[in-house]
Structures are given as structure tokens and as C-alpha cells.
Amino acid sequence: MKIVTLVKYVPDATGDREFADDNTVDRDAADGLLSELDEYAVEQALQIKEAGDDVEVVALTMGDDDASDAIKKALQMGADAGIHVCDDDIHGSDAMVTSKILAAAIEKIGPDLVVTGMSSTDGGMGVMGAMLAERLGWAQVTMGSEVSVDGGTVKLKRDTDTSTQHIEAALPAIVSVTDQSGEARYPSMKNIMAAKKKKVDEWDLDDLDLEDAGMEASYTQVTETNERPPKEAGRVVTDEDGSGAAELVEFLSAGKYL
Incomplete structure (x- = not known):
């Protein structure tokens, strides 16, 4: 059995995130990391692997050269291999185009x-699973707190x-998991060393x-951005x-906080 887990390299939410001149996210303005919500997906894929026989977990991402760090983290957690879709022409792809690219990669990998x-944690749209299911013609099951596989059936x-x-x-099916699905494992030193020898295409x-x-080629495009206004002193x-x-009470009432 082969499992693909999607891993996205995103700007650190604790840093100062900015937009570039073309109104895309400036990914050089802040340190990047594997999206925290994708760590739960990797964890659930690894649990399925540990519960079954002959299960391979492949981490898939798309983005610039730095996006490979998302795959690196997944491999350190225990994934078996990685696929990095990297091409200058994908810059600025919206969710629709991203789903087309990822669907083509998934079809080439051939997972179950x-x-x-x-x-x-950057775009926050939560639509990729549904778009992929539509493009691939697969079933989709969403927002799982537990995932298991029994023969040819996925249970959520x-x-x-x-x-x-x-x-x-x-x-084959697409499943998404929430942050209630269990804490993602911390890479052990053994897995960190082993990750260096794992294949990334x-x-x-x-x-x-x-x-x-x-x-x-995108269906949507950001046309204007504005900086968040500075935080004002409290009353x-x-x-x-x-x-x-x-x-x-008057203050809360005037601000419609009540």
C-alpha cells in the first residue's frame, strides 16, 4: 500500500509575514517550516504504516527550493520518500492551479x-482535499480525528x-485530519540520521x-494588500x-461587545 501525505512549506506564523511586489507571499521575509497542520497528516499516515504491512509513505510538496525543508521534516518523522514539484513557472499559482499540479503528481505516484x-497555516482555505478528490474522481472524507485502513476501506x-x-x-480516497487527531511525533535522532539517505525526487x-x-493561469489573483494597522493602546x-x-459597561456596550 502506498500513502501520499501533502506537506506545505509555509512562513512561520510567529514571524513578520509580508507580501512581495506582485502581491504573492514573500517567502523570504520570514523563516519557513512545515505547516503545523500538515504534521498531523504525516502522523496519521505513519500510524497507518505502523499498523499495517508493506506500507510506504511518500511526502509530496510543491514550491521553490526551500520547500524541500517540508519534505525533510516529514522524512525525519518517518516518511519513506519525498516528491518535490519545483518549477519557476508555478510561482503565483492559486488553489485551482495548485490542485491541478498536485493531482497530476498524485496520478504519477499512484497511491492508494x-x-x-x-x-x-498561510492560505487557510481548506479546499485542497476537495479539489483533489474532484480532479481524481476519488472519494473524500474530511476532518478526521482518527484514521485507519481495513483492506480496501479507509475508516475515519x-x-x-x-x-x-x-x-x-x-x-483510493482523500482524507483530511484535524489538529485533534493526536500530537505529531518529534523526530528522533535515529530518524534524523536515516532521513539523509531517503530518496527525494x-x-x-x-x-x-x-x-x-x-x-x-490562475483563476484568482490578489490585486492589493495593506499592512495591518498598528495596535492601539488600550483604554x-x-x-x-x-x-x-x-x-x-458603557465601553462594552458602545463597542457592541455585550
Whole structure:
């Protein structure tokens, strides 16, 4: 059995993120890392591997040269191999074009299952799984807290505010997992050393028989960005004569916080 897990290299959310002159994310303005939500996808794929026989986990990403660090982290966690789609012409690709590129890569890899995070921590759209399922014609099961495979069936547990749902789908399938699916493992020194010997293939658009990609081929484009306004000083209410509570209620009411 072969599992593909999608891993995205994103700017560190704790850093100062900026846009480039063409209104795409300036990925050199902040340190990058494997999207935290994708770590849960890698973890679930590895748990399926550990519970089964002859299971291979392949980490797939697309992006510039630095995006290979996302694959590196997945390999250090325990993935078996990596695929990096890297081509100058993919710069500025929106979600629709990204899904076309990733779907072509998935078809070339030929997995039984694709595991994704619930969203990325930079774009935050949460649509990639659905787009891939539509392009590939596969079943999609979303927002799982637990994932397992039994023969030709993937089983997913989904926890909501009011219920727990158990969903099954025939393979091949796309599944997404949430941050409630269990803490992602920390790479051990043994796995860090072993990752250096694992195979990572680099593909471009020609390898995927694709031509149209990037900003010009995208269906959507960011036309304008503005910096976040500086944080203003908070209002201090001094209760010297017993009127502090009334002033606080007035402030909350005026701001429609109540």
C-alpha cells in the first residue's frame, strides 16, 4: 500500500509575514517550516504504516527550493520518500492551479490513499482535499480525528460539538485530519540520521505533462494588500469614585461587545 501525505512549506506564523511586489507571499521575509497542520497528516499516515504491512509513505510538496525543508521534516518523522514539484513557472499559482499540479503528481505516484491537513497555516482555505478528490474522481472524507485502513476501506472518526461520526470510504480516497487527531511525533535522532539517505525526487511541469501554471493561469489573483494597522493602546478605566463598573459597561456596550 502506498500513502501520499501533502506537506506545505509555509512562513512561520510567529514571524513578520509580508507580501512581495506582485502581491504573492514573500517567502523570504520570514523563516519557513512545515505547516503545523500538515504534521498531523504525516502522523496519521505513519500510524497507518505502523499498523499495517508493506506500507510506504511518500511526502509530496510543491514550491521553490526551500520547500524541500517540508519534505525533510516529514522524512525525519518517518516518511519513506519525498516528491518535490519545483518549477519557476508555478510561482503565483492559486488553489485551482495548485490542485491541478498536485493531482497530476498524485496520478504519477499512484497511491492508494492521500492524507492532508485540514488547511494550511498561510492560505487557510481548506479546499485542497476537495479539489483533489474532484480532479481524481476519488472519494473524500474530511476532518478526521482518527484514521485507519481495513483492506480496501479507509475508516475515519470525526468529532463534532454534538456527536461523533464514523465514516468509511473505498480506496483510493482523500482524507483530511484535524489538529485533534493526536500530537505529531518529534523526530528522533535515529530518524534524523536515516532521513539523509531517503530518496527525494524533484519533478517539474514537463515531468507532469503540464504547461499552464502560475499566476497567469490562475483563476484568482490578489490585486492589493495593506499592512495591518498598528495596535492601539488600550483604554484604562480608573475606579476612584465607584463609577468604574458603569464606565466599563458603557465601553462594552458602545463597542457592541455585550
